[in-house]
Amino acid sequence: MELSSSLDSSQFQHTPYYCEENVYLLCKKLCANGTAEADGSDLFVVFISNEKKQIPLWHQKASQRADGVVLWDYHVICVQRKKGGDSPCLVWDLDSSLPFPTPLAPYVSETIQPSFQLFSEYQRFFRIVHAPVFLRCFASDRRHMKDSAGNWIAQPPAYEPIVAEDKTEHNLNEYNEIRAAEVSVNVEPDLINAVYTNKLGVVLSENQLEEFFTQVSS
Numbered sequence: 700m701e702l703s704s705s706l707d708s709s710q711f712q713h714t715p716y717y718c719e720e721n722v723y724l725l726c727k728k729l730c731a732n733g734t735a736e737a738d739g740s741d742l743f744v745v746f747i748s749n750e751k752k753q754i755p756l757w758h759q760k761a762s763q764r765a766d767g768v769v770l771w772d773y774h775v776i777c778v779q780r781k782k783g784g785d786s787p788c789l790v791w792d793l794d795s796s797l798p799f800p801t802p803l804a805p806y807v808s809e810t811i812q813p814s815f816q817l818f819s820e821y822q823r824f825f826r827i828v829h830a831p832v833f834l835r836c837f838a839s840d841r842r843h844m845k846d847s848a849g850n851w852i853a854q855p856p857a858y859e860p861i862v863a864e865d866k867t868e869h870n871l872n873e874y875n876e877i878r879a880a881e882v883s884v885n886v887e888p889d890l891i892n893a894v895y896t897n898k899l900g901v902v903l904s905e906n907q908l909e910e911f912f913t914q915v916s917s
Contacts, residue, residue, distance in 0.1 A: 717853070722744055725793065742829075742830035743894070744777055745828075746773060746826040748773035754772075755769070755770050759795060780915055788803035789801070790806040803909060824902055824904060824905075825905065826874060826900050827903065836867075841860055843872070883902060886914060
């Protein structure tokens with residue numbers, strides 16, 4: 700796949716405000732159409748959030764502002780680290796107005812904007828989960844999208860809720876609740892190895908994100 704020719708994001712299932720399910724289905728489609736390895740071993744699911752559930756991201760289609768900034772409670776993207784070669788890591792973000800996909804470095808620069816000075820409560824943390832693990836373990840019955848009276852806050856997808864291989868029906872909160880205490884001190888071999896086996900992956904700060912994907916081998 701040539702980076703110069705972006706894919707059409709409309710080819711992928713997208714339900715507004717259900718980014719975790721959108722990425723789940725995106726990973727499956729990238730595996731099925733040959734864009735990724737058939738087993739998803741070159742894909743990583745990345746949850747972005749913090750303890751306050753307030754994370755600013757730029758170039759988001761949902762924004763009403765010229766700079767595209769949105770204050771999400773959490774967001775989910777897919778990062779592809781292709782096997783072999785020198786091709787850059789790619790970010791697949793169905794909610795982004797940037798090219799689809801976008802190489803990791805410009806995505807971080809444009810969407811995360813690490814040079815922008817933020818108050819501490821807006822600091823973003825990244826839970827990275829290996830896609831094969833995520834596709835086996837993730838489940839959501841969409842309870843987080845209902846109000847106290849049981850009404851939908853946002854219309855759910857038409858397809859059935861995602862159930863994990865072990866029949867778990869809901870564990871989204873385990874993925875999108877991210878605390879500063881979980882952040883790894885250093886990107887080291889043990890951390891790299893852990894992402895392939897831990898159900899909930901590993902948690903990094905924004906200044907460790909690119910370093911992690913530089914070191915990881917799929």
